Amino acid sequence: MTARSTRRPTAASSRIAAAGAIAVAGALLLTGCGDQTDDGGTEGSGSAAAAPLADKLPQAIRDKGVIKVGSDIAYAPVEFKDESGKTVGIDPDLAAAMGKQLGVTFEFENGTFDTLITGLRSKRYDIAMSAMTDTKERQEGIDADTGKKVGEGVDFVDYFTAGVSIYTKKGDDQGIKTWSDLCGKKIVLQRGTVSEDLAKAETEKCPAGKPIKFESFDNDQQAQTRLRAGGADAGSSDFPVAAYAVKTSGGGKDFELVGEQVEAAPYGIAVAKGNTQLRDALKAALDAVVANGEYKKIMDKWGVADGAVTEVTVNGGK
Incomplete structure (x- = not known):
């Protein structure tokens, strides 16, 4: 079954994805957490100085060595807890691969999906990565139900189609x-x-x-x-x-x-408006993961190759 594009509703504010047959695979060393708590993250590749793209990150994040990720960890196979309680899935795997490029750990923190952008605005999270659809409403900070502006909006680094x-x-x-x-x-x-x-x-x-x-x-x-x-x-x-x-x-x-x-529409990693250095660092890391073949391996591992992209884009949502 292949995705087809149709009318996008005014309130297009969610996750969506296109993929082939889903295959359960092994787990990364990435821990899950209770609602609004944090107890782990992806493994990085050592110090930021040893990673090829570390110098692209904001200095504050390089100093911490951590990117805090807001995510609704109950959406298998995109992000979910396996039987041992580890947080696994497409997004955690991609985050781990990006961490190797940037020399930081991506720590996933569980939250209700419709509060993730609020958490991003309040700086609870550095990014939101949760099968989130890139839409113009979100980019512009518009409440899709009321049409009213409720915030400054976010930028998206798009990495999947759904x-x-x-x-x-x-x-x-x-x-x-x-x-x-x-x-x-x-x-x-x-x-x-x-x-x-x-x-x-x-x-x-x-x-x-x-x-x-x-x-x-x-x-x-x-x-x-x-x-x-x-x-x-x-x-x-x-x-x-x-x-x-x-x-x-x-x-x-x-x-x-x-x-x-x-x-059909893109999934994107959400980054606060104005945080362009972090946004561009994430794009560079994803570009590298696509180029070195890790991206394809992750898509194949989870059986979602039909939703894979060949080019990472910024704010590609309509």
Whole structure:
């Protein structure tokens, strides 16, 4: 299944991804954490002075040797905790590879997805890396729901391409193939995501008396639990996440993907406006990881090569 670009809703403010079959792989030495706590990070490659791109970082970060990363660590396979409690996934693997180039440790700190940019503005985090879609609203600090400016915005270093999928209980798709098929039905999803935006936009097109009912949760795992228990007709999330749930939940017996992906867009690492030196250092590190082949190995490891980029861009979201 390949992503296809379609209309982007006004409130496009979430994660989305396009990928092939998801394969669970080994874990990095990167620890997870409880909500809003920090207990570990990726391994760097020694001192900043020994790393090829260390001099591109702001001096304050070089002195600390740490980049604090805000992330919602409950979004397998992008970032999640494995059975031993380690934080693993696509983003942690990329962060570890970037750390080798920059000579610093990326420390992942868990937070609710819709509060990550706020944490970035308050300087709780240096960056946000959490399957976050690069959108013009976020770049400009616009609240996608109200259209009002709520902050100075952020810059994005884009590193992946993504799309949204619908999934149902296995063997019970109820004829659902597109978003319009959800009229009169109930869907579960994560709060603050493009999936939620699509549900809001699509229900306005439904026939009278047949709106899409949707229930939003703090994380995708809660939505999956609700669907598994029979509390909804379908769920929606970024394709890698939906595919991972289909592959792993109940040993592959709980869910099935339906229809095609929509809303293809870039994932980006968010950096506060004005912090251009850090932004450019991250881009240089990702460029190096793409050039030396580590990027491809990570994409292949997690089965997400279909979402890989050939060029790292800044603020490529529409």
